[in-house]
Amino acid sequence: LAPWIPVVGLEIHAQISSKSKLFSGSQVQFAAPPNSLVSFFDASLPGTLPVLNRRCVEAAVMTGLALNCSINKKSLFDRKHYFYADLPAGYQITQQRVPIAVNGSLSYSLCIDNKMSQMVTKTVRIKQIQLEQDSGKSLHDDTRSQTLVDLNRAGVGLMEVVMEPDMCCGEEAAAAVRELQLILQTLGSSQAVMAEGQLRVDANVSVHHPGEPYGVRTEVKNINSLRFLAKAIDYEIQRQIEELENGGTILNETRAFDSKLGCTVPMRDKEGKQDYRFMPEPNLPPLILYDAKSLPANMNHQQVINIDWIHERLPDLPSVKREKLVEQYGILPEHSFTLLNEDGLAEFFESVVKQTQMKPKKVIGWILNDLLSYLKEHSLTVKESPVSSFLLADLLNLLEKKEISSTAAKQVLAKLWKGEGKTPLEIVKEQKLELLQDQEELEQICQAVIDGQENE
Amino acid sequence: AVLKDGLRSQVSAALKEGQVTPTELCQRCLALIKSTKFLNAYITVAEETALKQAEESEERYKRGQPLGILDGIPIAVKDNFNTAGIETTCASNMLKGYISPYNATVVQKLLDQGAVLLGKTNLDEFAMGSGSTDGVFGPVRNPWSYSKQYKEKSVPKSHSEDEESNWVITGGSSGGSAAAVSSFTCFAALGSDTGGSTRNPAAHCGVVGLKPTYGLISRHGLIPLVNSMDVPGILTRCVDDAAVLLGSLAGHDPKDSTTIQDDFKPFELPNLTDVSKLSIGIPKEYHAPGLSSEILALWSKAANLFKNAGAKVVEVSLPHTPYSIVCYHVLCTAEVASNMARFDGLEYGHRSDKKDSTESMYAATRREGFNDVVRGRILSGNYFLLKQNYEKYFVKAQKVRRLIANDFVKVFRSGVDILLTPTTLSDAAPYTEFIQEDNRTRSAQNDILTQAANMAGLPAISVPTALSERGLPVGLQFIGRSFQEKQLLTVAKWFEKQVQFPMIQLEEVKRHDNGVFQHQKSASFS
Numbered sequence: 001l002a003p004w005i006p007v008v009g010l011e012i013h014a015q016i017s018s019k020s021k022l023f024s025g026s027q028v029q030f031a032a033p034p035n036s037l038v039s040f041f042d043a044s045l046p047g048t049l050p051v052l053n054r055r056c057v058e059a060a061v062m063t064g065l066a067l068n069c070s071i072n073k074k075s076l077f078d079r080k081h082y083f084y085a086d087l088p089a090g091y092q093i094t095q096q097r098v099p100i101a102v103n104g105s106l107s108y109s110l111c112i113d114n115k116m117s118q119m120v121t122k123t124v125r126i127k128q129i130q131l132e133q134d135s136g137k138s139l140h141d142d143t144r145s146q147t148l149v150d151l152n153r154a155g156v157g158l159m160e161v162v163m164e165p166d167m168c169c170g171e172e173a174a175a176a177v178r179e180l181q182l183i184l185q186t187l188g189s190s191q192a193v194m195a196e197g198q199l200r201v202d203a204n205v206s207v208h209h210p211g212e213p214y215g216v217r218t219e220v221k222n223i224n225s226l227r228f229l230a231k232a233i234d235y236e237i238q239r240q241i242e243e244l245e246n247g248g249t250i251l252n253e254t255r256a257f258d259s260k261l262g263c264t265v266p267m268r269d270k271e272g273k274q275d276y277r278f279m280p281e282p283n284l285p286p287l288i289l290y291d292a293k294s295l296p297a298n299m300n301h302q303q304v305i306n307i308d309w310i311h312e313r314l315p316d317l318p319s320v321k322r323e324k325l326v327e328q329y330g331i332l333p334e335h336s337f338t339l340l341n342e343d344g345l346a347e348f349f350e351s352v353v354k355q356t357q358m359k360p361k362k363v364i365g366w367i368l369n370d371l372l373s374y375l376k377e378h379s380l381t382v383k384e385s386p387v388s389s390f391l392l393a394d395l396l397n398l399l400e401k402k403e404i405s406s407t408a409a410k411q412v413l414a415k416l417w418k419g420e421g422k423t424p425l426e427i428v429k430e431q432k433l434e435l436l437q438d439q440e441e442l443e444q445i446c447q448a449v450i451d452g453q454e455n456e
Numbered sequence: 457a458v459l460k461d462g463l464r465s466q467v468s469a470a471l472k473e474g475q476v477t478p479t480e481l482c483q484r485c486l487a488l489i490k491s492t493k494f495l496n497a498y499i500t501v502a503e504e505t506a507l508k509q510a511e512e513s514e515e516r517y518k519r520g521q522p523l524g525i526l527d528g529i530p531i532a533v534k535d536n537f538n539t540a541g542i543e544t545t546c547a548s549n550m551l552k553g554y555i556s557p558y559n560a561t562v563v564q565k566l567l568d569q570g571a572v573l574l575g576k577t578n579l580d581e582f583a584m585g586s587g588s589t590d591g592v593f594g595p596v597r598n599p600w601s602y603s604k605q606y607k608e609k610s611v612p613k614s615h616s617e618d619e620e621s622n623w624v625i626t627g628g629s630s631g632g633s634a635a636a637v638s639s640f641t642c643f644a645a646l647g648s649d650t651g652g653s654t655r656n657p658a659a660h661c662g663v664v665g666l667k668p669t670y671g672l673i674s675r676h677g678l679i680p681l682v683n684s685m686d687v688p689g690i691l692t693r694c695v696d697d698a699a700v701l702l703g704s705l706a707g708h709d710p711k712d713s714t715t716i717q718d719d720f721k722p723f724e725l726p727n728l729t730d731v732s733k734l735s736i737g738i739p740k741e742y743h744a745p746g747l748s749s750e751i752l753a754l755w756s757k758a759a760n761l762f763k764n765a766g767a768k769v770v771e772v773s774l775p776h777t778p779y780s781i782v783c784y785h786v787l788c789t790a791e792v793a794s795n796m797a798r799f800d801g802l803e804y805g806h807r808s809d810k811k812d813s814t815e816s817m818y819a820a821t822r823r824e825g826f827n828d829v830v831r832g833r834i835l836s837g838n839y840f841l842l843k844q845n846y847e848k849y850f851v852k853a854q855k856v857r858r859l860i861a862n863d864f865v866k867v868f869r870s871g872v873d874i875l876l877t878p879t880t881l882s883d884a885a886p887y888t889e890f891i892q893e894d895n896r897t898r899s900a901q902n903d904i905l906t907q908a909a910n911m912a913g914l915p916a917i918s919v920p921t922a923l924s925e926r927g928l929p930v931g932l933q934f935i936g937r938s939f940q941e942k943q944l945l946t947v948a949k950w951f952e953k954q955v956q957f958p959m960i961q962l963e964e965v966k967r968h969d970n971g972v973f974q975h976q977k978s979a980s981f982s
């Protein structure tokens with residue numbers, strides 16, 4: 001049997017972290033009472049007009065720069081038409097013709113064969129980033145045969161990041177999305193929490209034989225976590241291979257991932273061939289961005305966005321942070337990868353290092369083996385850790401000063417984990433875990449034991 | 457004859473000096489609206505709120521603190537502008553009963569300056585039409601149908617025939633506003649202009665109709681027809697008044713991203729006496745097929761008027777003019793299809809009782825809510841926007857639009873200051889004749905002289921010039937350079953002074969207007 005090459009591309013919608021929506025002043029907030037964050041424009045009241053939110057543009061520029069894109073100094077807005085209850089205007093304002101950023105790349109790391117020690121770096125090309133409106137939410141109440149529409153989310157700013165089909169499997173896709181998530185969170189341009197719908201991923205999957213053209217692709221939607229992303233993609237790849245090997249064909253369709261069954265199913269709701277009748281958005285002039293060179297002298301800086309200014313103020317991206325951690329603390333790349341992969345763990349590590357004499361190379365073991373496994377076991381985030389960096393540093397200092405053994409330290413940590421409010425030293429004293437250092441005292445004890453033996 | 461007075465010159469002064477009070481003025485206008493109800497110019501008369509506004513204005517005048525020249529002045533607003541608390545229908549079943557929660561920016565500006573909002577005027581449904589005959593509240597009648605001037609000239613075909621079947625249309629789509637101003641029920645009215653919808657009815661009703669430069673006046677709150685061409689229009693009885701309204705409305709609006717950022721300075725119009733430095737262009741393509749010989753003659757006469765006064769009058773060419781109708785048709789219907797997509801009955805407006813599914817509810821709502829004209833344009837527009845048609849029609853039309861706009865740029869660059877053209881092909885048609893052809897045909901015929909200015913975004917004004925042989929008004933149009941309204945209006949004012957267009961003689965008005973002031977001059981032009 002000829003080998004199959006799976007091809008995976010991604011369309012990722014990241015909700016922009018901003019106080020107000022993309023084209024109106026209503027607030028952006030998760031889980032607010034239904035229809036409490038809806039402006040006249042969001043409700044599509046006749047006569048209302050879109051006004052572009054500066055912060056959203058800045059978020060998109062930051063993201064574009066972080067993904068090595070070319071920022072288009074002139075980009076355009078378009079209307080994408082379709083009828084749906086959660087789309088009040090009957091069209092979405094998006095950027096179809098000329099998006100704000102194009103031609104970038106994202107590097108991400110994977111472990112080969114699940115061994116943390118063997119990491120490989122891959123790259124996926126970013127086709128473009130476009131600004132567009134989010135839709136509202138519709139809830140289908142089948143018992144009463146009605147649909148309930150909540151427009152709180154309608155009009156919230158989105159960045160759609162399109163990743164070229166450079167990935168080959170679920171693992172790669174998940175790793176790429178994870179890295180994007182970290183980048184967005186570092187920039188602050190999106191909180192990118194998948195569970196809260198701030199990061200939504202659609203996968204485009206196809207398979208073909210080497211040397212042959214790409215196969216028909218399907219779009220997989222309704223994926224709510226990184227884990228499900230990998231699962232959905234791998235399932236779909238398998239499904240397509242089986243279908244083709246059995247002499248069937250792949251339909252260019254949209255499929256939903258059913259997380260309970262672990263498979264993809266055709267989506268009845270979304271029609272396959274929709275003509276969106278794209279048209280330029282006439283109420284928004286072209287979006288013009290400047291850089292240091294093109295910025296006119298007498299321009300009011302409040303009115304313009306300077307790409308170079310934003311570039312200069314970009315924070316260290318995860319890849320840079322990882323390198324710095326390796327350099328600064330002499331830890332391994334795999335270590336810094338894990339540190340950054342857990343929200344808050346890198347900060348925790350650095351905080352402990354500051355407060356202890358123990359070498360970072362040793363501290364890292366405690367962080368990654370002990371602390372992290374406790375957190376995972378109890379499904380806690382670093383923020384929720386009952387053991388603070390202060391407490392851990394305190395404990396490690398005792399170990400470093402050889403006042404306790406490492407076995408004892410593990411026991412103390414277990415106790416600390418219960419969060420009873422005791423300090424490491426208190427626990428050590430309580431459980432008599434001190435290491436004796438005094439030579440004389442040791443001799444006395446040994447002598448006492450020997451004496452005790454002799455008496456029998 | 458207070459109701460017939462110009463704003464700046466007379467009424468404002470009268471209010472200031474207490475010769476007439478805002479409440480008196482308001483009451484007279486309201487009474488006149490009642491007695492001219494047969495014109496069907498108003499959809500909603502906001503009697504209570506208007507009187508309240510008038511009272512508040514009166515208080516301000518008593519304290520010697522009027523807000524400005526518009527304080528206490530009764531105005532009317534076309535029913536496609538949002539007015540908070542007052543029904544906004546667009547003359548459509550889709551919005552019958554719709555009470556908007558916000559004021560359009562232009563409405564807010566007028567109210568902030570103390571104007572008294574008498575009511576919302578009638579129009580073609582969603583501003584689609586050139587007759588003001590296709591709204592759900594019925595057609596608007598041209599006040600001149602009932603004028604002495606028209607009645608004298610009309611020959612009844614039989615004894616039984618009366619005014620009822622002889623009345624003429626106002627033109628459109630801002631016919632209600634034009635009729636309201638023409639019949640003295642208000643001092644100024646807002647219209648909208650997308651292809652000529654302010655200038656056309658202005659010409660037919662013998663009033664001044666100003667289309668400002670695109671981007672000068674905010675469209676926030678104006679329910680759109682074609683976003684890239686719509687402008688709020690100003691209808692008044694004299695050019696000076698149009699300048700006053702323009703001054704109070706123009707300027708950047710952060711809520712409308714298509715308004716220009718530059719500061720706008722309101723201006724008073726100088727009394728131009730010397731036109732020798734002026735260059736007037738006569739575009740030959742505006743000698744359009746169907747142009748009545750009467751209007752052609754008036755146009756020539758006007759050109760000669762300028763020439764004899766020392767201006768340079770030159771024939772110019774705007775070669776792409778003949779393409780503007782089809783170009784407009786494509787671009788207008790495409791934007792209409794898009795703009796009307798929001799009317800689904802879900803958030804506001806008419807919602808059908810059909811509940812089988814969301815789709816069937818949408819379809820029924822839109823079928824029930826929109827008239828044939830609107831639905832026809834939506835279907836055409838969606839056709840042009842289909843992927844396979846987009847390049848062929850929409851993009852092509854955009855390119856043609858650019859050529860049309862460039863025609864004007866070239867002509868203005870060659871030294872011409874203002875263009876002089878007819879506004880309409882003929883005087884107002886009788887309603888029975890007008891409805892012989894469908895809306896689309898009529899629009900294509902009647903927009904021909906006004907629409908290119910919308911394509912190019914240029915300012916244009918129709919000035920009442922003379923009465924036709926049938927005793928009906930004929931207007932001529934001036935088109936100016938972008939944002940050069942001051943020059944445009946200055947020339948228009950000079951022309952207005954030269955032609956001395958006669959005042960309409962309406963029985964109803966005589967009965968209601970027994971003020972202190974003299975009649976205006978009445979020597980006519982033709």
